[in-house]
Amino acid sequence: MSWRKEQRRAERGYHHGNLKEALLQAALGLIAEKGAAGFTFADAARMAGVSPAAPYRHFRDRDELLSSIAQRGFEQFEARLTAAWDDGRPDTVTAFERVGKAYLAFAREEPAFYSAMFESGLPVDANPALMAAGERAFGVIRAAAERLAALTPPGTPRPPAMMMALHIWSMSHGVASLFSRGDAARRKLPMSPDELLEAEVLIYLRGLGFPIERRPTTKTAEPPPVPPEASSGSASSPGGTSGPWGKLK
Amino acid sequence: MSWRKEQRRAERGYHHGNLKEALLQAALGLIAEKGAAGFTFADAARMAGVSPAAPYRHFRDRDELLSSIAQRGFEQFEARLTAAWDDGRPDTVTAFERVGKAYLAFAREEPAFYSAMFESGLPVDANPALMAAGERAFGVIRAAAERLAALTPPGTPRPPAMMMALHIWSMSHGVASLFSRGDAARRKLPMSPDELLEAEVLIYLRGLGFPIERRPTTKTAEPPPVPPEASSGSASSPGGTSGPWGKLK
DNA sequence: GGCTCATGTAAAAGCCGTTCACATGAGCTG
DNA sequence: CAGCTCATGTGAACGGCTTTTACATGAGCC
Known part of the structure; x- marks a missing residue:
């Protein structure tokens, strides 16, 4: 059930390498889909394959x-x-x-x-x-x-x-x-x-x-x-x- | 600490009597204050002095x-x-x-x-x-x-x-x-x-x-x-x- | 007086944002 | 290359929100 996350991590290692940009891209897609109000910080993190806390290293908040x-x-x-x-x-x-x-x-x-x-x-x-x-x-x-x-x-x-x-x-x-x-x-x-x-x-x-x-x-x-x-x-x-x-x- | 809620209930009884209207008014005030996005169902319930589940008797959802x-x-x-x-x-x-x-x-x-x-x-x-x-x-x-x-x-x-x-x-x-x-x-x-x-x-x-x-x-x-x-x-x-x-x- | 049903409550599940202590490893320094 | 440091990511936890479910209350009607 959670092998996916392990796989992800295996693919990219512990450090993402370009998370900030990945988050921006993910957010862009999510906002286009569900509007600025429906967009979720956690969703962007999921889409980038990182934990929900990771985005806070790159943005103060949502x-x-x-x-x-x-x-x-x-x-x-x-x-x-x-x-x-x-x-x-x-x-x-x-x-x-x-x-x-x-x-x-x-x-x-x-x-x-x-x-x-x-x-x-x-x-x-x-x-x-x-x-x-x-x-x-x-x-x-x-x-x-x-x-x-x-x-x-x-x-x-x-x-x-x-x-x-x-x-x-x-x-x-x-x-x-x-x-x-x-x-x-x-x-x-x-x-x-x-x-x-x-x-x-x-x-x-x-x-x-x-x-x-x-x-x-x-x-x-x-x-x-x-x-x-x-x-x-x-x-x-x-x-x-x-x-x-x-x-x- | 929670005497307030009891007091409220004492004032108005178990049934509110006009909750739907009270919720609409509360929501109107909250939206004016914090915008449509910042408005919260739970806040409106609190403002009307009822539990967070009560509004669902009058509105399908937020x-x-x-x-x-x-x-x-x-x-x-x-x-x-x-x-x-x-x-x-x-x-x-x-x-x-x-x-x-x-x-x-x-x-x-x-x-x-x-x-x-x-x-x-x-x-x-x-x-x-x-x-x-x-x-x-x-x-x-x-x-x-x-x-x-x-x-x-x-x-x-x-x-x-x-x-x-x-x-x-x-x-x-x-x-x-x-x-x-x-x-x-x-x-x-x-x-x-x-x-x-x-x-x-x-x-x-x-x-x-x-x-x-x-x-x-x-x-x-x-x-x-x-x-x-x-x-x-x-x-x-x-x-x-x-x-x-x-x-x- | 007793029944019924609309209306309210408490509790719980699941989500989110945010924080904190801790883990990892990339890159520098010697 | 060893070791150190610090940016970056993790897991766990807190409080809040939405929504659902089982249960409580009492207003209105017979």
Whole structure:
């Protein structure tokens, strides 16, 4: 019955060699499976083949492991947002849209990180490193908003970039939390979360004075804001998703 | 040492008389204090002065108690949104703004309910009654969006009301989750969550073609969209909060 | 007055987080 | 290579939580 543990130990010796990393990986899998709340320190230890007390050599407590994962999550999040922004290429609005998509994609594809980052109830402000990592991720959005704000058409007042960034963040986060995760994703929607967010952002930008076309067919001087690869996984809108609400009504 | 328990029992007899309600109230307080994750079935029992097994006579398990609270929360949420909407009085845009404010106010003033509703990780779709209650609350936003959509100025295409409702919901939820709750509320912001959401919604509506003034001073035919009572608790914008971004920049 | 059944209790099993004394062996030092 | 040290892992134990089970109580009804 317990030969398994002996076997494990025979395979790897008394010392694990890379327990910290193994625990992080195990936790990541467990959180993805059962959520940040359901994740268990003991389970992670079991999965790594060590005793329940072993993790305490690498993390002060369960929360510190969770924080470590959240921090890694923010770092990967920042990297993905930065890649999506691509310094505003090929044009600012297109890149901006891509950042929003990347936000949703991250929430969808990295549920464990997302969960640790936003749904674990961790005291963010108690951990400076964690807060800084989150700040850096938000910095990508803010930088993009700054570039976008500088682009407001002449004649229209220039919105504060910080406010724009906070608006975009709240839209992305709202859509991700409500429609792009877990059970909520199964809600009946007239459009995909990606399309929903895209329309939302485009309408918002038009409200700021940006010349966004109202229908997929009519175009302005700017190139179409959605690159081809972004249409993957989208069930509706065969006419394209470049307008604020595609072919809907 | 244990005379307390005896005393309790002496006060109320062997049977509690209203344990279910007492447990719900106790849980509400505990969740407000320590979050939905930190709340404990045993604690609620202790607070009600009964043994740890007693709650099982009224709730299948801890999750069912949590679900009950979430359901009540959605009902109160719906009531508050309905009151804020006030059937679109005195004008549609004003009432619409008030609904957004009510969303944030609920998140702020009823942290326990909000926590159970949106942060507890409950399997919403597994509980039809809970899902229905949530649907009814969202119905208020949808109804408001329908009225607003019917008001789009002539010449501009009419947006799908459902999409508008989802957009408004995601904005409200995003702002509430990120800036209006717990530690996140302590983040340094250039404006209050209320102002942030108000500006966001107004810019969005302008993007849909609604004639929203760009500055507090310039007015259109519609009355100012913010009633006096809404400015309470707002630290900045002495010039009023009626413009999409007040006196900022 | 006596029955019944909803409601509460005590005890126990199984899990988890956390701590502590102790075991192991990797790597340095001479 | 011998021996020492210290990081890393173990086992046992404590208290707390959830949930189940057998038993106790007494409110309401005939």
